[in-house]
Amino acid sequence: xxxxxxxxxxxxxxxxxxxxxxxxxxxxxxxxxxxxxxxxxxxxxxxxxxxxxxxxxxxxxxxxxxxxxxxxxxxxxxxxxxxxxxxxxxxxxxxxxxxxxxxxxxxxxxxxxxxxxxxxxxxxxxxxxxxxxxxxxxxxxxxxxxxxxxxxxxxxxxxxxxxxxxxxxxxxxxxxxxxxxxxxxxxxxxxxxxxxxxxxxxxxxxxxxxxxxxxxxxxxxxxxxxxxxxxxxxxxxxxxxxxxxxxxxxxxxxxxxxxxxxxxxxxxxxxxxxxxxxxxxxxxxxxxxxxxxxxxxxxxxxxxxxxxxxxxxxxxxxxxxxxxxxxxxxxxxxxxxxxxxxxxxxxxxxxxxxxxxxxxxxx
Amino acid sequence: xxxxxxxxxxxxxxxxxxxxxxxxxxxxxxxxxxxxxxxxxxxxxxxxxxxxxxxxxxxxxxxxxxxxxxxxxxxxxxxxxxxxxxxxxxxxxxxxxxxxxxxxxxxxxxxxxxxxxxxxxxxxxxxxxxxxxxxxxxxxxxxxxxxxxxxxxxxxxxxxxxxxxxxxxxxxxxxxxxxxxxxxxxxxxxxxxxxxxxxxxxxxxxxxxxxxxxxxxxxxxxxxxxxxxxxxxxxxxxxxxxxxxxxxxxxxxxxxxxxxxxxxxxxxxxxxxxxxxxxxxxxxxxxxxxxxxxxxxxxxxxxxxxxxxxxxxxxxxxxxxxxxxxxxxxxxxxxxxxxxxxxxxxxxxxxxxxxxxxxxxxxxxxxxxxxxxxxxxxxxxxxxxxxxxxxxxxxxxxxxx
Numbered sequence: 001x002x003x004x005x006x007x008x009x010x011x012x013x014x015x016x017x018x019x020x021x022x023x024x025x026x027x028x029x030x031x032x033x034x035x036x037x038x039x040x041x042x043x044x045x046x047x048x049x050x051x052x053x054x055x056x057x058x059x060x061x062x063x064x065x066x067x068x069x070x071x072x073x074x075x076x077x078x079x080x081x082x083x084x085x086x087x088x089x090x091x092x093x094x095x096x097x098x099x100x101x102x103x104x105x106x107x108x109x110x111x112x113x114x115x116x117x118x119x120x121x122x123x124x125x126x127x128x129x130x131x132x133x134x135x136x137x138x139x140x141x142x143x144x145x146x147x148x149x150x151x152x153x154x155x156x157x158x159x160x161x162x163x164x165x166x167x168x169x170x171x172x173x174x175x176x177x178x179x180x181x182x183x184x185x186x187x188x189x190x191x192x193x194x195x196x197x198x199x200x201x202x203x204x205x206x207x208x209x210x211x212x213x214x215x216x217x218x219x220x221x222x223x224x225x226x227x228x229x230x231x232x233x234x235x236x237x238x239x240x241x242x243x244x245x246x247x248x249x250x251x252x253x254x255x256x257x258x259x260x261x262x263x264x265x266x267x268x269x270x271x272x273x274x275x276x277x278x279x280x281x282x283x284x285x286x287x288x289x290x291x292x293x294x295x296x297x298x299x300x301x302x303x304x305x306x307x308x309x310x311x312x313x314x315x316x317x318x319x320x321x322x323x324x325x326x327x328x329x330x331x332x333x334x335x336x337x338x339x340x341x342x343x344x345x346x347x348x349x350x351x352x353x354x355x356x357x358x359x360x361x362x363x
Numbered sequence: 364x365x366x367x368x369x370x371x372x373x374x375x376x377x378x379x380x381x382x383x384x385x386x387x388x389x390x391x392x393x394x395x396x397x398x399x400x401x402x403x404x405x406x407x408x409x410x411x412x413x414x415x416x417x418x419x420x421x422x423x424x425x426x427x428x429x430x431x432x433x434x435x436x437x438x439x440x441x442x443x444x445x446x447x448x449x450x451x452x453x454x455x456x457x458x459x460x461x462x463x464x465x466x467x468x469x470x471x472x473x474x475x476x477x478x479x480x481x482x483x484x485x486x487x488x489x490x491x492x493x494x495x496x497x498x499x500x501x502x503x504x505x506x507x508x509x510x511x512x513x514x515x516x517x518x519x520x521x522x523x524x525x526x527x528x529x530x531x532x533x534x535x536x537x538x539x540x541x542x543x544x545x546x547x548x549x550x551x552x553x554x555x556x557x558x559x560x561x562x563x564x565x566x567x568x569x570x571x572x573x574x575x576x577x578x579x580x581x582x583x584x585x586x587x588x589x590x591x592x593x594x595x596x597x598x599x600x601x602x603x604x605x606x607x608x609x610x611x612x613x614x615x616x617x618x619x620x621x622x623x624x625x626x627x628x629x630x631x632x633x634x635x636x637x638x639x640x641x642x643x644x645x646x647x648x649x650x651x652x653x654x655x656x657x658x659x660x661x662x663x664x665x666x667x668x669x670x671x672x673x674x675x676x677x678x679x680x681x682x683x684x685x686x687x688x689x690x691x692x693x694x695x696x697x698x699x700x701x702x703x704x705x706x707x708x709x710x711x712x713x714x715x716x717x718x719x720x721x722x723x724x725x726x727x728x729x730x731x732x733x734x735x736x737x738x739x740x741x742x743x744x745x746x747x748x749x750x751x752x753x754x755x756x757x758x759x760x761x762x763x764x
Binding site: 028029031035038039042043186187188189190193200202203204205206207208211212215216218219220221222223296300301303304306307314318328329330331334337338341342345346349 | 393396397398400401404411414415417418419421487488489490491492495501502504505506507508509510513514517518521522699703704706707709710717721724730731733734737738741742745746
């Protein structure tokens with residue numbers, strides 16, 4: 001029962017302050033006293049932080065200079081990157097052959113980008129991955145097709161970081177699935193062994209496993225047998241990641257309704273068939289987004305191999321910084337490195353969110 | 364007819380054992396699988412053990428923990444208990460453990476506070492505040508914690524000035540490449556009494572809350588718990604302070620020679636470690652808090668509004684109790700992650716347990732014992748954390764009919 005008196009019958013527009021940019025500002029920044037104060041505080045913070053930061057990064061900085069020229073400036077010395085980027089990215093890989101790791105890394109990036117699209121998820125993508133990883137191995141190692149051989153102790157930088165992460169996850173995933181199945185098995189011995197493994201590995205820091213791979217593992221091997229340091233570190237990363245994947249997959253397995261198991265049983269499928277054809281496909285689909293999170297942390301965790309002196313991206317940056325010429329420009333170097341890690345991890349986490357939306361939406 | 368069932372199906376079927384071949388009896392098959400698993404595990408373990416014994420004998424390394432009694436002969440930069448190089452490895456490791464606990468406990472508390480703050484900011488109606496919080500979360504989550512530690516450590520050694528030119532953000536606080544140095548009150552018996560009064564205040568508040576809740580349940584009358592609690596917690600120590608005649612003497616750090624004396628100093632290593640761990644973990648805590656609060660359905664806060672609760676009452680009585688149930692389990696793993704990540708101290712030279720153990724391993728060659736000790740110590744800490752958090756979780760869990 002509302003009577004509207006609009007005299008002339010003209011359209012009455014809403015007040016300017018509730019629409020458009022002004023309305024948005026009122027609605028989102030100045031609705032109420034508290035919010036206005038917060039907004040002003042934020043703006044004050046911006047004013048204090050950003051102009052000096054901007055000056056440091058862009059105006060007072062040097063981009064292509066010698067290290068001595070950098071000593072006299074107030075801003076950032078990005079010359080440490082432009083001068084040393086090849087060592088930071090590729091470590092001790094022979095200078096003339098660095099096109100090979102470059103191609104290997106690009107190959108990996110292309111594969112990752114292609115795999116983003118879920119309509120490509122089929123057998124041929126799997127073969128593409130296998131072929132791609134083989135090609136990367138050949139490019140890095142050499143010794144075939146007329147490529148000069150490069151020992152793995154000369155590998156370093158970005159390819160090492162990426163290899164540790166990708167192979168770490170590729171090998172850890174099946175192991176993690178097995179452990180998760182083991183943890184939910186009806187066989188007491190297998191269940192206990194899996195639980196022990198998962199809980200022990202998850203309860204200790206990765207550093208201790210890396211120490212184990214570096215200083216204890218050689219003692220485990222028979223006399224005269226040695227295993228390359230990178231492979232040992234890789235093994236530690238795989239063992240570590242597998243325990244976390246196992247917990248993620250376990251979550252997926254718990255999300256499968258009991259009726260699915262019963263239906264499989266009533267069809268007369270055995271354990272392996274039930275798991276392979278009915279349970280795992282559904283469970284793994286549920287856990288794709290959290291698996292990406294595990295991938296992200298595995299990628300970040302590869303930086304820990306610094307502690308056992310492997311020349312990954314972080315270590316090559318540090319050794320650049322220990323060069324007397326470039327000592328003291330650590331902020332610039334670490335900011336550059338942070339950008340590399342940020343781009344990779346941010347890309348992956350955005351992808352994970354996109355997947356979550358796609359998979360979460362009812363089909 | 365053969366009954367095909369998943370391996371390891373519960374024992375006790377009444378199928379006649381004589382009719383079916385050995386391999387098709389699920390119970391026996393389960394037994395075989397388990398035996399095989401045990402034998403394989405034992406065989407691998409035995410093989411590794413054998414190799415290790417042979418290798419140790421060849422390198423003539425004595426096994427066992429006898430080395431713990433020997434003189435450590437290295438100094439430790441900072442230590443909550445007195446330590447000198449002439450004391451035993453056992454004591455050195457104890458110092459390392461205390462340092463780890465110190466950084467872990469401080470780190471957990473600070474990251475909970477910061478994480479809660481950022482998480483709530485992330486949900487703020489103020490667009491700017493929400494964006495800022497989102498930016499913080501994204502940036503700090505996506506950069507490896509070790510890189511962050513190196514960064515903060517480098518900030519101390521490369522960017523901060525020497526003590527002579529120390530920055531003073533607040534009067535009495537000095538920031539320089541020797542760490543963070545700040546003024547502390549001169550030792551006075553009144554402070555201990557004030558601490559005791561504060562503890563007494565805590566006990567009184569705890570009892571008061573219980574009494575107020577019981578009374579409210581019985582009579583419906585609300586007692587102003589929050590105001591009285593603040594009064595107790597601040598007022599009691601203040602009264603003691605007043606009773607002692609307001610002792611105000613303060614030890615201000617003085618520049619003497621190349622360093623400060625007096626006051627309290629926090630080393631660059633500890634500060635860098637704490638900064639890195641807290642900023643990194645708080646980003647994850649913030650995400651957990653945000654997800655937890657968002658998971659409480661909107662109808663809950665609308666219903667609370669409809670019965671006329673004030674905003675802080677809605678948060679305190681309706682949203683948080685429900686969000687906590689969702690928040691606690693992932694929060695537990697973040698707390699454990701922080702504790703485990705504190706082992707990265709070894710990379711920036713803060714003498715935590717891993718760092719001391721690693722020095723010990725280098726000096727004595729007792730690699731197996733050293734690594735085993737590291738693992739056991741962290742396992743115990745993880746178990747304690749999860750036991751405590753599970754207890755808290757059970758207390759907060761929903762009680763269903």
